Amino acid sequence: SQDLAMTAGKNARVLLDNDKVRVIELMIPPGGKTGMHSHGDNVVYFLADGDSSQTMADGTTKTRHTKAGDTLWSGPVTHDTTNTGKTPAKALIIELKAK
Amino acid sequence: SQDLAMTAGKNARVLLDNDKVRVIELMIPPGGKTGMHSHGDNVVYFLADGDSSQTMADGTTKTRHTKAGDTLWSGPVTHDTTNTGKTPAKALIIELKAK
Structure with missing residues (x-):
């Protein structure tokens, strides 16, 4: 599976990474993509308002508008996010590591 | 032990709370305190620059300056934080719940 910190390159900054959690700060320019990547259980906290579309592993897409402060839980998932x-x-992005 | 969401009252907003994680957005005015509270494993991500002093359960205190984006890991702890x-x-504040 693809690691966001690799696929997003310089747009992803790993702020903390230990045996229990990894925290990534993601900054995607307008029109930019993360690249297809996978997460385990994770929380996303939006630092700015924005619009994005996500292509899932099965090719389906969904679009959403988010506000600064929005906080979303997700179980394991594979997707590519476009700004x-x-x-x-x-x-x-706070990724929880399986115990 | 004291729950931050109780001791900090309206200064703490619970954004997400499930069986694996709780996310709290904390806003403490200048001179304000959180009240003595306890956490399990947790990550703190600072949304703004600031100065604070923390009184630990044993009465010792430490002061620190933090910058927006600073990300700190902490194991279980009891403290009172003053802005x-x-x-x-x-x-x-991202609190990890024991499995």
Whole structure:
């Protein structure tokens, strides 16, 4: 499976990585993509308002508008996220590591 | 032990709370305190620059300056945090729940 910190390159900054959790700060410019990647259980906290579309592993897509402060839980998932807005997308991704 | 979401009252907003994680957005005005509270394993992500002093359960204190984006890991701890700065302290607290 693809690691976001690799696929997103310089757009992803690993802030903390230990045996229990990894925290990534993601900054995607308008029109930018993360690249297809997988997560285990994770929380996304949006640092700025934005619009994005996500292509799932099965090819389906969904679009969403998010506000700074929105906090989303997700179980294991594989997707590619595109910033469809006009401003940089900024989010904190907290990945929980299986015990 | 004391729950931050109780001791900090309206200064703490619970954004997400499930069986694996709780996410709290904390906003402490200048001079404000969280009240003595306990955490299990947790990550703190600072949303704004700030100065704070923490009184630990054993009465010892430590002061620190933090910058927006600073990310700190902590194992279980009991402390009271005071905003010693002139601007509101803003932080995201991600508490990991024991499996």
